Amino acid sequence: MGSFRVVICGGGVAALEGLLRLHRLAGDRVDVTLVAPNDEFVYRPLAVLEPTGVGSRRRYQLWDVAKDGASEWVKDSLAQVDPEGRVAHTTGGRELPFDALLIALGGRQIAALDHVLTFRDAQAGQVHDRVVMDVLAGRARSVAFVLPEGPLHSLPLYELALVTAERARGAGVVDLELHLVTAEPAPLAAFGGTAGAAVGGLLRQSGIELHTAAAAFVPAPNRLLVQPQGADLELDRIVAMPRIRGPGIPGVTGGGPHGFIPIDPYCGVPGSGGRIFAAGDATSFPIKHGGLAAQQADAAAAAIAHLAGAAPEPAPFRAELKGKLLTGGRPLYLSARVLGSHGFESEVSESPPWPLDEKIVARELGPYLEASGSRG
Numbered sequence: 001m002g003s004f005r006v007v008i009c010g011g012g013v014a015a016l017e018g019l020l021r022l023h024r025l026a027g028d029r030v031d032v033t034l035v036a037p038n039d040e041f042v043y044r045p046l047a048v049l050e051p052t053g054v055g056s057r058r059r060y061q062l063w064d065v066a067k068d069g070a071s072e073w074v075k076d077s078l079a080q081v082d083p084e085g086r087v088a089h090t091t092g093g094r095e096l097p098f099d100a101l102l103i104a105l106g107g108r109q110i111a112a113l114d115h116v117l118t119f120r121d122a123q124a125g126q127v128h129d130r131v132v133m134d135v136l137a138g139r140a141r142s143v144a145f146v147l148p149e150g151p152l153h154s155l156p157l158y159e160l161a162l163v164t165a166e167r168a169r170g171a172g173v174v175d176l177e178l179h180l181v182t183a184e185p186a187p188l189a190a191f192g193g194t195a196g197a198a199v200g201g202l203l204r205q206s207g208i209e210l211h212t213a214a215a216a217f218v219p220a221p222n223r224l225l226v227q228p229q230g231a232d233l234e235l236d237r238i239v240a241m242p243r244i245r246g247p248g249i250p251g252v253t254g255g256g257p258h259g260f261i262p263i264d265p266y267c268g269v270p271g272s273g274g275r276i277f278a279a280g281d282a283t284s285f286p287i288k289h290g291g292l293a294a295q296q297a298d299a300a301a302a303a304i305a306h307l308a309g310a311a312p313e314p315a316p317f318r319a320e321l322k323g324k325l326l327t328g329g330r331p332l333y334l335s336a337r338v339l340g341s342h343g344f345e346s347e348v349s350e351s352p353p354w355p356l357d358e359k360i361v362a363r364e365l366g367p368y369l370e371a372s373g374s375r376g
Helices: 013-029 044-052 062-068 121-136 155-170 193-205 290-307 365-372
Strands: 004-009 030-035 040-042 059-061 071-074 078-082 087-090 095-097 100-103 108-110 142-147 177-182 208-211 215-220 223-227 231-234 237-240 243-245 276-278 320-325 332-339 342-349
Touching: 004 013, 013 030, 013 062, 013 290, 013 365, 040 062, 059 062, 062 071, 062 365, 078 100, 100 290, 121 155, 121 237, 142 155, 142 231, 155 177, 155 193, 155 208, 155 320, 177 223, 193 208, 193 332, 193 342, 276 290, 290 320
Parallel strands: 004 030, 004 100, 030 071, 100 276, 142 177, 142 237, 177 208
Antiparallel strands: 040 059, 078 087, 087 095, 108 243, 215 223, 223 231, 320 332, 332 342
C-alpha cells in the first residue's frame, strides 16, 4: 500500500462516491480510512417510495463498500480537525493522521415549520401512516405539501405530492384537495424553465394546486397561511421538507452561522493548505442534490489523487443537475447545467438520457450499486 494517508468522513453518497473514485484513480498509491458511524448505506433517494407504499429503500452493508474500495472502515464520527497537525479527531477519541481529508458528512435536517409533519427520509413511514393511508381511507380530505425557503432537497416533495395524487386516483378517492406550496419562483426552479414547465403541467394534471414564490406560515395545527397570495387554508394534513444545515466541524475553515463548509472550484476548503476537501450537503454550494454531491466527490477525489502523485492535474467541479422525478406513472428525467443556484439549458425526457436508470447519477457509485444488488 502507499504511504499517502487519506481519511474520508461520512457514510452517504458523497463519501462512498469519493472512496470509489479515489480507488479507481489512485489504487494502492494511497492508504484510505473511511470514518462513518452507520453500519449500512441506505439509498435515500428512494425513501419517497416508502410513505407512498409503492416501494422501499435499498440497503447495502458499509463494510462491503469499504472493502471493495480498498479502505479500512472505522465505525466512528468526525469530531474536529487539526489542520496544521493534519489530524482528524473522532468522537470516540481516535486520532487519525492524514495527508488529505475529505469531509462528506451530509447535512443536518432541521424542521422548518411548527405544527406540521416534517418529511425526513429516515422516518418516511410516519408519512405513510399519517398522510397517505389516511387519504386512501378517507380520513384526510385535504393535504398541503410545503417547500420552505432553503437550502433543502426539493425533488422528494414534488414526488410525494404526485405519487400521493396518483395513488388516490387509483383507489377511487374523489374530492381530494391537494396543494403544493413552494418558495421557489417556479416548480423545481434549480432545474430551469423547461423542467419547471413540465413539472407544473404534471401538477395541474394531477389536480394539485400550485403556489409559487410563496412563504408558508402555520400558526396552529391544520391551518396554513400562504403569503403574499393571502390564502388561508384549513387542512387535514400538512407535510413540509426540512431545511438543511451544515455540520459545523471545529477546526474547519468557514462554516458561518449555518455550519456549511466553503469550497473552491476543486472542492478544496480555502485556508486548509490544500489538504482538506469537502463534498455534498455539508458544503456551502447552494443546491442540495445527490448527483451534485457525487460530482463534488469526484472533483475532490481527482484533486487528492493528483496530490498523491497518482493522477494528472484535476478538472474543476462544474455542476450539472440530473434527476429522476417519480410521478406515480412514468418518471420524468430532468437535467440542467447550473450557474450559482439557477439551472439553464434544461432538458426533460421520458427515458433516461444517462447510461443507467439511476435515481442519483453517480459516476462510480451508480454502476457499483447496480452490480452489487442489495446485500442488506
